[in-house]
Amino acid sequence: MQGNRSRLWYLLLLPPYIALIWVSSYNKVEPEWAGIPFFYWYQLLWIWIASALTVIVYFATRSRDH
Amino acid sequence: MPIDWISLSVFGLLFVLITVLGFLAGRWRRGDLDLLHEWGLAGGRFGTLVTWFLLGGDLYTAYTFIAVPALMFGAGAIGFFAIPYSIMAYPFVFAVFPRLWSVARENGYITAADFVRGRYGSRWLALAVAVTGIVATMPYIALQLVGIQVVIAALGVEGSGWMADLPLIIAFVILAAFTYTSGLRAPAAIAIVKDTLIWIAVIAAVVAIPLQLGGYGKIFAAIPQAKLLLAPGPANALLPYSAYFTLALGSALALFLYPHAMTGVLSASSRGAISRNAALLPAYSFLLGLIALLGFMALAVGVDKAPQFADFAKAYPRNFAVPALFISAFPSWFVGVAFAAIAIGALVPAAIMSIAASNLWTRNIYREFINPNCTPSQEAQMAKVVSLVVKFGALVFIVSIPLQYAINLQLLGGVWIIQTLPAVIVGLYTRWFHERALLFGWFVGIVTGTSLAAMQGFTPMTAVPIGGYVLPSYTALATLILNFAVAIVLTPVFNAIGERGIDETRAEHYG
Numbered sequence: 172m173q174g175n176r177s178r179l180w181y182l183l184l185l186p187p188y189i190a191l192i193w194v195s196s197y198n199k200v201e202p203e204w205a206g207i208p209f210f211y212w213y214q215l216l217w218i219w220i221a222s223a224l225t226v227i228v229y230f231a232t233r234s235r236d237h
Numbered sequence: 238m239p240i241d242w243i244s245l246s247v248f249g250l251l252f253v254l255i256t257v258l259g260f261l262a263g264r265w266r267r268g269d270l271d272l273l274h275e276w277g278l279a280g281g282r283f284g285t286l287v288t289w290f291l292l293g294g295d296l297y298t299a300y301t302f303i304a305v306p307a308l309m310f311g312a313g314a315i316g317f318f319a320i321p322y323s324i325m326a327y328p329f330v331f332a333v334f335p336r337l338w339s340v341a342r343e344n345g346y347i348t349a350a351d352f353v354r355g356r357y358g359s360r361w362l363a364l365a366v367a368v369t370g371i372v373a374t375m376p377y378i379a380l381q382l383v384g385i386q387v388v389i390a391a392l393g394v395e396g397s398g399w400m401a402d403l404p405l406i407i408a409f410v411i412l413a414a415f416t417y418t419s420g421l422r423a424p425a426a427i428a429i430v431k432d433t434l435i436w437i438a439v440i441a442a443v444v445a446i447p448l449q450l451g452g453y454g455k456i457f458a459a460i461p462q463a464k465l466l467l468a469p470g471p472a473n474a475l476l477p478y479s480a481y482f483t484l485a486l487g488s489a490l491a492l493f494l495y496p497h498a499m500t501g502v503l504s505a506s507s508r509g510a511i512s513r514n515a516a517l518l519p520a521y522s523f524l525l526g527l528i529a530l531l532g533f534m535a536l537a538v539g540v541d542k543a544p545q546f547a548d549f550a551k552a553y554p555r556n557f558a559v560p561a562l563f564i565s566a567f568p569s570w571f572v573g574v575a576f577a578a579i580a581i582g583a584l585v586p587a588a589i590m591s592i593a594a595s596n597l598w599t600r601n602i603y604r605e606f607i608n609p610n611c612t613p614s615q616e617a618q619m620a621k622v623v624s625l626v627v628k629f630g631a632l633v634f635i636v637s638i639p640l641q642y643a644i645n646l647q648l649l650g651g652v653w654i655i656q657t658l659p660a661v662i663v664g665l666y667t668r669w670f671h672e673r674a675l676l677f678g679w680f681v682g683i684v685t686g687t688s689l690a691a692m693q694g695f696t697p698m699t700a701v702p703i704g705g706y707v708l709p710s711y712t713a714l715a716t717l718i719l720n721f722a723v724a725i726v727l728t729p730v731f732n733a734i735g736e737r738g739i740d741e742t743r744a745e746h747y748g
Contacts, residue, residue, distance in 0.1 A: 181332055187324050188325055188328070188486075191482060192482045194478035198314075205452075205453055205454070206454025206457060208457055210465075211526075214324075215320065215523065217320075217324055218320065218324055218526065225327060225328060225331050225519075226516045229331070229513065229515075233509075
């Protein structure tokens with residue numbers, strides 16, 4: 172049962188895929204940030220969000236590594 | 238262009254430095270280099286940080302550094318697909334590859350084909366995986382040389398006839414020699430230097446160039462509207478912008494199936510080192526994002542209109558953009574540092590790729606089919622020699638065949654390597670698929686993917702017709718789905734008529 176509950180944490184790895192496959196949501200210029208069109212800074216931002224989500228899943232499931 | 242002696246001296250000095258480092262690396266975390274897993278996987282001794290440098294140096298290659306901004310420069314927003322691509326790669330690695338690492342460590346596997354052999358008990362399926370890996374890797378090695386060629390030309394070094402290729406030949410002899418003597422330890426040690434140089438060069442570029450140009454707003458204002466955002470697809474498209482995300486998703490799934498990525502994963506010292514790297518490697522994705530933007534900076538600076546780069550641009554259309562940008566924005570000595578970073582950035586992945594290809598050859602073809610009774614030292618010796626053959630082949634390839642062929646083959650490489658996903662990745666979770674069904678699926682995927690790409694003049698996209706609509710898709714992803722369909726349909730058929738191979742792995746091996 173412990174194993175099943177900890178596997179649910181892996182669902183946190185899905186949002187980056189959903190966000191990036193939904194291209195219409197970000198193929199636009201506005202809102203700009205520091206002169207950078209939305210298309211570019213939004214995708215760069217997802218690098219860090221995806222990384223943060225992975226870190227969360229890592230710590231939440233770490234006991235499985237031992 | 239005239240030779241800039243300051244740039245060239247700095248470049249040469251750094252090259253000498255990493256050559257020495259490459260030879261000394263054999264003594265690092267010393268092991269018996271007459272054993273294949275020591276030569277070809279560094280004994281699996283690399284911790285989180287070295288693995289980070291190794292995979293970073295391995296996946297973010299010189300070709301990436303030149304080609305991604307060149308695509309932005311030439312084609313605009315579509316070139317930014319490299320960013321969602323690298324974002325989508327790592328959660329997949331995090332979820333899947335620790336299992337592969339565990340089962341490989343438990344059973345002494347050093348290649349993906351080793352795992353397939355053990356899991357399905359099928360030497361033919363393993364052979365298919367090994368051959369796919371070797372064939373997909375070869376043009377990739379050749380393309381690394383393009384990175385070196387471009388920066389050597391940018392330094393003003395010219396020659397006629399075979400002299401023109403002399404700097405490239407020297408670089409490759411050095412590469413071949415230290416790979417032979419030091420194995421995987423050499424690219425790992427050099428990757429640390431190379432990545433440091435790349436980070437310095439890129440951070441300087443993304444800070445200094447916008448300052449010179451008056452901010453990012455000015456840079457984007459200089460980009461033509463057509464290049465700024467993705468063009469809408471055909472009117473009867475099933476999903477909007479499917480070209481962009483299928484390219485990203487398919488490339489992400491294919492990335493870690495490449496033998497050189499597999500080698501990076503299997504050389505890690507622990508399962509946790511893989512998980513941690515899946516969280517830490519996105520730092521390189523951010524670097525890649527900044528590098529992609531260099532393509533737009535080159536447009537804003539107007540390197541395509543500068544007369545001093547006219548010949549260079551003609552010799553290396555698009556690929557000249559980033560080197561030309563560096564020359565116009567930085568002092569000579571720094572240009573030398575940046576170009577050295579790119580050239581060394583070609584040697585690291587080329588070394589790892591040739592090691593990975595020779596691991597596959599030695600383990601899954603030579604020992605399996607040619608000389609099953611070879612001693613461990615014969616096995617390691619065979620791998621070392623094959624690594625030389627592979628690199629020499631790549632060199633001949635790039636010197637004698639038009640560049641476009643290498644680019645086309647590398648593109649096909651992605652279509653081919655993804656066809657090993659059902660056997661390798663799904664195999665980590667279930668043996669539901671029959672090994673012969675997997676082999677047929679692989680075959681159908683390879684043949685369909687290759688002919689689709691060839692029919693369309695080696696562009697990566699295929700318009701899949703669905704009902705009255707089309708779904709423009711990355712050919713690799715579309716043919717992977719076909720591959721799965723064939724394997725699913727044939728599995729019950731083969732289950733009914735034939736026996737299954739023996740699974741030598743056990744549930745607890747996967748951790």
